[in-house]
Amino acid sequence: MARKKTITRDQILNAAYEVVAKEGFSRFTARNIAAKMKCSTQPIYLEFKNMDELKKVLVKEIITKLSTKMLSKEVTGNKLVDLGINYIEFAIxxxxxYKALYLEGETEIADLEEYSYDYFYHTVIQGTEYEELSKDKLLSLYTGFWIVVSGVAALTSSNIITPTREEIIELLEDSFDMIKTNNRPLDLSFKTLHL
Incomplete structure (x- = not known):
């Protein structure tokens, strides 16, 4: 008679999340995840073909959680500024x-780029004043947006700068207005982004 599974897929994903959220992808190993669940590595390999598959599923779940719970909070009513402030507060x-996803270089960057542009366009741009921008202007806004918010996120999460929420909002509003009105396209295209 076959043994009944006692460790579920969700338990493995929760343990993997805990490892990454506390220690980053450098500690993302079957042994560390199994130790978190107080079991052998066998249940992990029964549920997932390999650690790459587990990582891909985990990153997808983290992205879903980010977009539904953290990045979509209304702060100012301006969806672009709200996304920026939510991203920065997530980093803090x-x-x-934050470091594991965006700074360690361990995640599939193409997946994050595709997700970030889709989220940016469908959640932030559609139905706003920005929707009328040309393709070049929209790409400039997207690129400038990520440069500004990533810089502020990295600096604030490292405690290099400690602006108030109001100061961050003002910085984001000014930066996005400047990018939107700039007549030269900001052409620092992401590696895999094709519109």
Whole structure:
């Protein structure tokens, strides 16, 4: 008679999330995840073909959680500024997870880029004043947006700068207005982004 599974897929994903959120992808190993669940590595390999598959599923779940719970909070009513402030606050509140996803270079960057542009366009741009921008202007806004918010996120999460929420909002509003009205396209295209 076959043994009943006692460790579920969700338990493995939760343990993997804890490892990454606390220690980053450098500690993302079957042994560390199994140790978190107090079991052998066998259940992990029964549920996932390999660690790459587990990582891909985990990153997808983290992205879903980010977009539904953290990045979509209304702060100012301006969806572009709200996305920026939420991203920066995520970097401050979840320092290690932010670092693991965006700074360690361990995640599939193409997946993050595709997700970030889709989220940016469908959640922030559609139905706003920005929707009328040309393709070049929209790409400039997207590129400038990520340069500004990533810089502020990295500096604030490292405690190099400590602006108030109001100061961050003002910085974001000024930066986005400047990018939107600039007549030269900002052409620092992401590696895999094709519109």
């Amino acid at each position: 509140e979840e320092k290690q997870l």
